Amino acid sequence: MQTYLSRRGAFLLFAVIVIAWGLNWTITKTLVQSVTPLWTTAFRSGIATVALAALLFARGEMIVPRRGDLPVVFVTSIFHLVAFSALVAYGLQFAAVGRSIVLGYTTPLWVMPAAWLFLGERMTPSRSLGMALGLAGLTVMFNPLAFNWADVNTLAGSGAILLAALCWAVSIVYVRAHRWISTPFQLVFWQMLLATVVVSVLALLKDGVPHPAWSAQLAGLFLFSGIIGTALANWAMSTANRSLPAVVTSLGLLATPVVGVASSAIVLGEVVTADLVVAMLLILGGIAIGTIPRREKTPAQKHAPLVVES
Secondary structure, three states: OOOOOOHHHHHHHHHHHHHHHHHHHHHHHHHOOOOOHHHHHHHHHHHHHHHHHHHHHHHOOOOOOOHHHHHHHHHHHHHHHHHHHHHHHHHOOOOOHHHHHHHHOOHHHHHHHHHHHHOOOOOOHHHHHHHHHHHHHHHHHOOOOOOOOOOHHHHHHHHHHHHHHHHHHHHHHHHHHOOOOOOHHHHHHHHHHHHHHHHHHHHHHHHOOOOOOOOHHHHHHHHHHHHHHHHHHHHHHHHHHHHOOHHHHHHHHOHHHHHHHHHHHHHOOOOOOHHHHHHHHHHHHHHHHHHOOOOOOOHHHHOOOOOOOO
16 A cells, blocks of 8 residues: 655654654663663564554555565564664663764765675765765764773773664665565564564573563653654655655755754753764765765665665
8 A cells, every 4th residue: 555645744754753763762772771782672673563563454564575575584684673773772871872873874884885895886976975074974983082992881882883883784785685576664574573583582591581670661662662763663764755755865864863962962961072063964964975866766766675763
């Protein structure tokens, strides 16, 4: 069932997506203070799996993946929904949200050279410039004069977030090469189900049976993250993407780190330093220059998979 919105409706829906994804980083930072990173990822994935199943059944889009789509289900689930999500949750134990979300959104910078190496995509001057600006932003973030290299926890947290970004890049590059049979949204449930099983087993082996101190606030944060920030956001993104130009969605997603930085400052009282602002502008500017499409996507390209936040 295809859903098309008016331009105004699509913009409003897209704004909700960006806000939800930006807030999700601050929410995850709060969750990992009460629940281990692996169980945080498992609980959120489980809630999202149930919500996605209900949504797909309600829309009549629940399917069993065809054999040709099984590799993309596996790769996306393991590298994005398991590795990326768990590493981000681990990193947020130690690193500030503002710093983490900017590092997490360096993913497109790693996709550019990987796509050139493995998919034969041209490394155009704009992509080279975008890479240079993004790396300059990372240099600002890890400037010895501004970064405390003696802080082992912050260093480990930042390293985990960067590794998460690389895992996400692996998923994106594979997704670009995949020949889709079903729509990406129809497969998200199966990706999330596999991720829930895998990360739950890992959490049980590493952390044992969880005993969180449940409260209305903790339950509410998990429900928001799983239902709004993951399940409904994926549906909303697939809907908005069909109703808005590709350049709008590509540029609009760059607002997510800005929302994350702002929410962490307002909710958690994190200090937004000058070097973080400069680094964010350089990295997001580099992504915009290097990855924004220069022309409208064809209908076939509109069917291509989206960037999925988790």
